[in-house]
Amino acid sequence: MNQAILLVEDNEHDVFLMRRALKQAEIQNPVYVVSDGEQAIEYLAGNGEYKQRNLYPFPALVFLDLKLPFKDGHEVLAWIRQEAELDELVVVVLSSSDEPSDIAQAYKLGANSYLVKPPSLGQLRDLAKSFKWYWLKYNQFAECEAKGVK
């Protein structure tokens, strides 16, 4: 079963490039996109329209941008890690920033990985491929969805 990927990204161009790179890396998992921090929390909590998990499946993996409208990536990450049921959700920060303070804070808040957005499409594709190799092919995801997040 192909588990969902949630992409939290407000820049539509980055969304386009990411989708394209995932597709070129032949990652089949369905990609759902939310464009701000509040929506990300609503989605993961299953509030409002996101209750309909047939339309908005609970993801096995989240790509999280840091600079987001309303709540930023660090806040979303902090929220995720204090929700007992989301303990084992894999969160990969995907940011333009390579500021040491951003990286350190993301790991401190419980990010599983921190990737700097590469400057070229070719490098993004390489990143998606190696990502597939590690996270999607061999990593055994915990069954977050089965526990049912309220």
Next chain:
Amino acid sequence: MNVSELTQVENRDSWLAAIVESSDDAIITKDLNGIITSWNQGAQRIFGYSAEEVIGKPVAILIPPDRQNEEPGILARLRNGQRIDHYETVRQRKDGTLLDISLTVSPLRNAEGKVVGASKIARDISVRKQAQRALRESEERFRAVVDNIPQMAWTSTQSGDVTWYNRRWYEYTGTTFEQMKGRGWIAIHHPEHLERVVAKFDESLQTGRVWEDTFPIRGKDGKYRWFLSRAVPIRDSAGKIQLWFGTNTDVTEQREAREALARSHDDLEKRVTERTASLTEAIAQMEEFSYSVSHDLRAPVRAMQGYAQATLEDYGDILHDQGREYLNHIVRSAERMDRLVRDLLTYSRLARSELELQPVSLDRLVRDIVSHYPEMQQPKAEIITRGTLHSVIAHEPSLTQALSNLLSNAVKFVAPGVKPEVELYSEQQGARLRLWVHDNGIGIKPEYRGRLFGLFERIHNGKYYEGTGIGLAIVRKSVERMGGRVGMESNGKGSKFWIELPSAQTDS
């Protein structure tokens, strides 16, 4: 009168004569004309004449020329039967020297009670007079000195009544001794300080301890100046206080200087606080700016690159060669732009971050760096180290950045077709260690070396050698932030760059 009575009289006469002869004082008799009639041993000792020399001579030979007029007066009083007691005057010795004497002259009467002459007792008092003169002179010298010191000075009795002020006191206060004697000085003290001053002064008078105080005294211009005042008790040989000697030293300027200093110190403190605040604000703004550059400035560049690349991939086959060429320019420019932004961020981060310094092994660091960059490894390039490189005190991430930049320059700037060969070695320079990076590259012309470590300085043609012009600026900034120095030499056969940092060797 019988024989035994006569013998008694003779005995008494010789007895008295013995007393006269043995006296230390000069005992002389003279008649009413002033002619000397007897002269004892004491007289010979004091005046230098023998009895034979002076008996029958006028007594005036003992009187110095300027006192010759004394004798008629003395003789006149004697004739009237009057006595002269302890008359202090000056007489002359045989050798002409003068001496101070105390003179007692008594009339001598005959059996009828008529005055027929005089007995004169002269006591040498030159030693006592000398002592008195010496005392007066020493007191005059003291006054002369104390009148000319820049301080005000005074003496007071043991109960604090002032008996004398020096000249400076009158010059400054414009007062007279009549106004100031006793406790007259109270009049020119500042009312706010007077009570304290008097209380402390009285306490010293009571205890006999040195008095010291600082207070304002009013000058003749009506203005107050500050004086540091001190008085010490002068005691006699028995330890009893005879008098107090006091001084008042003008310390107005010192006080003003001290106050000015305190004020300027406060000012400085305030300015430092203000500057620190504005600096802190500037740093905060800088950080905000960098954050924004990091996150926002790179997104459009990424989009430009991505869409151009996507266009090439998806529509490359329906474009002409020139169209594809244009898109390639966009892709490469966007990549270069991203590298520039990243290097700038690195540079600004170096300038503002706190660097924690600790020992770093250069040998390990070089191995780590080379293992990260394929272009520094065989067969593309050869990086060798000569001997042990040792350790330095540094911030490892910053040093990694600096050394990576130097090494990638070393393997980049070679003539076409030449395999880069880089040699690393270190030398101890006192407490510092200098790491040399010697390459076989194209070298750098001497005229460009001054610009080498500046920001955005490019001294090679971008057509042949890629670069942002920030790499060496980053090297310098990071090394300087770690308390070190950088430099380079070029002798036509490649370049020799060096980094100098505090050595981690304890035995150096």
